[in-house]
Every structure is written in structure tokens, then in C-alpha cells.
Amino acid sequence: xxxxxxxxxxxxxxxxxxxxxxxxxxxxxxxxxxxxxxxxxxxxxxxxxxxxxxxxxxxxxxxxxxxxxxxxxxxxxxxxxxxxxxxxxxxxxxxxxxxxxxxxxxxxxxxxxxxxxxxxxxxxxxxxxxxxxxxxxxxxxxxxxxxxxxxxxxxxxxxxxxxxxxxxxxxxxxxxxxxxxxxxxxxxxxxxxxxxxxxxxxxxxxxxxxxxxxxxxxxxxxxxxxxxxxxxxxxxxxxxxxxxxxxxxxxxxxxxxxxxxxxxxxxxxxxxxxxxxxxxxxxxxxxxxxxxxxxxxxxxxxxxx
Amino acid sequence: xxxxxxxxxxxxxxxxxxxxxxxxxxxxxxxxxxxxxxxxxxxxxxxxxxxxxxxxxxxxxxxxxxxxxxxxxxxxxxxxxxxxxxxxxxxxxxxxxxxxxxxxxxxxxxxxxxxxxxxxxxxxxxxxxxxxxxxxxxxxxxxxxxxxxxxxxxxxxxxxxxxxxxxxxxxxxxxxxxxxxxxxxxxxxxxxxx
Numbered sequence: 001x002x003x004x005x006x007x008x009x010x011x012x013x014x015x016x017x018x019x020x021x022x023x024x025x026x027x028x029x030x031x032x033x034x035x036x037x038x039x040x041x042x043x044x045x046x047x048x049x050x051x052x053x054x055x056x057x058x059x060x061x062x063x064x065x066x067x068x069x070x071x072x073x074x075x076x077x078x079x080x081x082x083x084x085x086x087x088x089x090x091x092x093x094x095x096x097x098x099x100x101x102x103x104x105x106x107x108x109x110x111x112x113x114x115x116x117x118x119x120x121x122x123x124x125x126x127x128x129x130x131x132x133x134x135x136x137x138x139x140x141x142x143x144x145x146x147x148x149x150x151x152x153x154x155x156x157x158x159x160x161x162x163x164x165x166x167x168x169x170x171x172x173x174x175x176x177x178x179x180x181x182x183x184x185x186x187x188x189x190x191x192x193x194x195x196x197x198x199x200x201x202x203x204x205x206x207x208x209x210x211x212x213x214x215x216x217x218x219x220x221x222x223x224x225x226x227x228x229x230x231x232x233x234x235x236x237x238x239x240x241x242x243x244x245x246x247x248x249x250x251x252x253x254x255x256x257x258x259x260x261x262x263x264x265x266x267x268x269x270x271x272x273x274x275x276x277x278x279x280x281x282x283x284x285x286x287x288x289x290x291x292x293x294x295x296x297x298x299x300x301x302x303x304x305x
Numbered sequence: 306x307x308x309x310x311x312x313x314x315x316x317x318x319x320x321x322x323x324x325x326x327x328x329x330x331x332x333x334x335x336x337x338x339x340x341x342x343x344x345x346x347x348x349x350x351x352x353x354x355x356x357x358x359x360x361x362x363x364x365x366x367x368x369x370x371x372x373x374x375x376x377x378x379x380x381x382x383x384x385x386x387x388x389x390x391x392x393x394x395x396x397x398x399x400x401x402x403x404x405x406x407x408x409x410x411x412x413x414x415x416x417x418x419x420x421x422x423x424x425x426x427x428x429x430x431x432x433x434x435x436x437x438x439x440x441x442x443x444x445x446x447x448x449x450x451x452x453x454x455x456x457x458x459x460x461x462x463x464x465x466x467x468x469x470x471x472x473x474x475x476x477x478x479x480x481x482x483x484x485x486x487x488x489x490x491x492x493x494x495x496x497x498x499x
Contacts, residue, residue, distance in 0.1 A: 062333040066333035263413070265408065
């Protein structure tokens with residue numbers, strides 16, 4: 001079974017940065033003489049530069065200066081500045097619903113509780129831009145295992161924060177705040193489904209969804225809900241914010257699929273952040289087909305977009 | 306003075322785009338940013354143009370009256386920004402040129418394209434020859450500019466995932482002004498009101 005082999009998408013164990021090296025990274029990089037060439041090169045970027053699949057992280061500046069976070073602004077370039085003065089976490093996440101053991105998770109203790117690993121994932125926004133982001137965090141499956149879902153649990157519902165004083169976008173009544181998202185339980189258990197507490201070797205900045213966010217790399221970015229406050233196991237497919245606003249454009253599944261167009265544009269290609277006109281072909285399931293295609297066997301992906 | 310200020314108004318969206326480009330200020334998705342700026346430039350100048358007749362008539366100020374004589378230049382500038390907006394979009398489609406017709410036929414893009422076609426027709430008939438040749442029909446043709454308002458309302462609303470308040474903020478006030486301004490009487494000869 002594939003599960004017991006090293007997954008195709010993983011960084012090899014040998015590539016994981018030893019904690020002591022990580023703590024000494026400035027010295028290490030200087031020692032390697034890299035500092036002059038790449039003053040901002042983090043250990044993760046250095047790792048990725050050697051990564052066999054050739055996934056080269058997008059420059060950190062682009063990932064942290066441009067993204068959708070409608071809680072702050074609908075202008076992707078304005079989010080960072082609006083979020084700069086704001087700290088959202090830490091807080092207690094309620095894990096509840098159809099589980100044997102509802103519990104409370106303090107976001108400050110997530111790394112201690114679940115450990116920390118690194119994942120370099122493609123990120124594909126439904127708006128046709130894309131990035132490669134080195135995340136740190138833990139597999140969502142670890143959290144699910146601790147919650148022990150009942151056999152009646154079929155879905156997980158994620159709820160983000162609600163604080164219009166900190167997040168000016170939440171003062172708009174056009175959106176049914178707080179942001180909600182959901183996964184099927186088997187999707188959540190897939191080893192790729194990830195809870196990120198950091199990127200580029202640092203804690204998540206506010207604009208990227210601190211203190212903890214979901215990362216589901218085979219789905220469009222809006223599924224990867226930011227700044228999670230509550231996690232609930234349900235037997236019904238949860239309603240999700242974008243699906244409520246525009247069901248014709250944003251389905252529950254939202255798997256990256258170059259063959260199923262958005263009503264307003266083709267999804268066949270994407271533009272990596274930082275490029276002008278150089279679009280690249282979008283990959284089925286954002287390149288993670290071998291790991292996740294089985295979840296959707298027999299489903300009409302044009303219908304369940 | 307008035308025409309110098311008009312030149313500044315017409316050039317300012319372009320100047321801002323050039324400034325951001327030159328200073329590396331377009332951000333992570335530069336073409337998208339330019340596309341948005343060209344669209345906003347088109348819209349702003351269109352609103353400016355449509356507001357002129359009523360303002361000139363009702364205010365009695367000298368500048369709007371002077372600018373009324375430059376409506377061709379304003380209209381051609383609007384067409385230029387609309388064309389830049391469309392060209393940037395087209396340049397982004399080159400990788401999948403086989404899907405161009407499909408991608409143009411979507412309500413979102415089609416509403417923008419239809420507005421551009423109107424502006425194109427008005428631009429190519431904005432010369433003296435066309436005015437003479439078309440006679441009375443020239444005026445009715447150039448009233449088509451008002452069709453751009455509902456078309457762009459659709460365009461902006463679709464851009465905003467069906468949420469229409471931003472489109473209403475852009476286009477609501479000018480629609481009211483265009484509809485209501487002629488209803489207010491001002492002691493001016495009718496020829497000036499046109």
C-alpha cells in the first residue's frame with residue numbers, strides 16, 4: 001500500500017531541518033556563504049531549492065503582501081497593511097459536534113501538542129493566480145484522531161473569527177460573517193490536509209491567517225479557511241461562506257480542475273505570483289491527483305465543482 | 306487654465322499607472338493591478354464626461370462650460386483607457402487563444418466587451434466627417450454612451466461575485482444626475498444646455 005511508502009509529495013526525512021541547525025540558521029547560512037547571495041534565504045527556501053520536484057517557493061514578500069482576506073479588504077494588495085496593526089490569536093478553538101470527546105485547543109500550544117512539520121505546497125487561487133508556499137504545522141488527521149469522531153460524523157465544519165472592530169471588512173453586511181468552510185471527513189483525513197501555524201519558517205502573519213489556518217492544497221485557496229476559531233464534526237454537509245454568496249461559482253468541493261471553468265473565466269491556466277504574462281497550465285487537483293483522486297471516484301466533477 | 310487642468314485629469318490615471326510600474330509598486334500580480342487601474346480610469350472619466358452637461362447647465366461655472374467644448378478629447382481618452390483595459394486582458398489570454406471566443410462570451414467579459422464596442426463606435430465617428438455624414442443620426446448614435454451605464458453595472462457587479470453595492474456606488478450618483486439634471490430649469494437658451 002502506498003501509505004507505507006514515503007509519499008511522493010513529501011520532503012525526504014533527511015531534508016528536515018534539525019532543530020539546532022534551524023536555531024543557528026543565520027550562522028549556518030553565513031557559514032555557507034549564502035548570506036551575501038540570498039540575504040533573505042530562509043532554511044525552508046534553501047531546502048526547497050534542493051527539493052527534487054522542483055517546487056520553488058514564491059518569494060515570501062509576495063505571499064505575505066497579496067492575498068484574499070475579505071475580513072480585512074476585498075483588495076488583495078491592501079490586506080497586509082490593514083492587518084499589520086492587528087493581532088487575532090492566541091485563542092481557544094472549540095472542537096465539538098459528533099465526537100467522543102469534545103475538547104478545547106489553545107492555539108499557543110498547537111506545536112507542542114501535535115509537533116511541527118514542513119510542507120511545501122502549491123497554492124492555487126480560484127481567481128487564477130498561484131504560489132508555492134512553505135508551510136509549517138501539523139496534519140489535520142492528528143486533530144481528528146484526538147477528537148475521535150463518531151461513526152455518524154461525515155463532515156467537518158470550520159468557523160473563522162468574528163471581530164468587526166479588528167477586521168473592517170466584517171462591518172460589511174454583504175457577507176454572512178464569520179467565514180465558514182468545510183471538508184468531508186475522508187478529505188480531512190487525507191495526509192495532505194494540513195493545519196498551518198507558520199510559513200517560511202515563521203509564525204503566520206495576521207494577513208495569512210494567524211494563529212492557525214487550514215491548507216488543502218488540491219482545492220482552490222478559499223477552502224483553506226484562515227484564523228480558525230471552531231471545528232465541528234457534523235453529519236450534514238456544512239454550508240460555506242462562498243457557496244452561500246455565489247453557489248454557481250463556488251461549490252462545496254472546489255477541487256482545482258483545469259477542465260471545469262469558473263463562470264467568469266477559464267481555469268485551464270494560472271499565473272504564478274510575481275510574473276507578468278507568463279501563465280502556466282493548471283494541474284488536475286493542483287498536481288496532487290495521485291494522492292487525492294481516489295476520494296472522488298465515480299463523482300461527476302463538473303457537477304460537484 | 307481650464308484646458309490645462311483637463312489635460313491633467315485625463316492623463317492622471319495613466320500617470321499613476323506609469324508611476325507604479327516605474328517604482329515597482331504594482332505588487333505581486335502586476336497585470337491584474339494594471340487591469341484594475343485601467344478599468345477604474347475608464348469608469349472615472351466616463352462619469353466625469355456624463356456629469357459635465359448637467360453641471361455646466363446648472364452651475365453656471367466657467368470651467369465645465371469650457372470642458373464641454375472638449376468632449377471629443379474626453380471621449381477619446383475614455384476609449385483609450387477602455388482599450389488598454391481590454392488589451393491587458395487579451396494579452397493575458399494568449400496562452401489559451403483557442404478558448405478566446407468562449408472566454409469573451411461569458412456575461413462578465415461580454416458586458417465589458419459590449420461597452421467597449423459602444424465606445425469604439427463613438428470614437429470612430431467622433432470626427433467632423435462623420436458628424437456631417439451622419440447628420441441627425443449622429444446625435445442618437447452618440448446617446449448610446451448611456452447604455453454603458455447598465456452594462457458596466459453588470460460588469461462590476463459580476464466582478465464582485467454578484468454583490469452590487471460597489472457598482473451602485475460608482476454608477477448610482479451619475480445615473481441620478483444624468484436623469485435629474487435636465488429636469489431642473491435654468492434661464493439659459495436651450496442651445497447651451499445641449
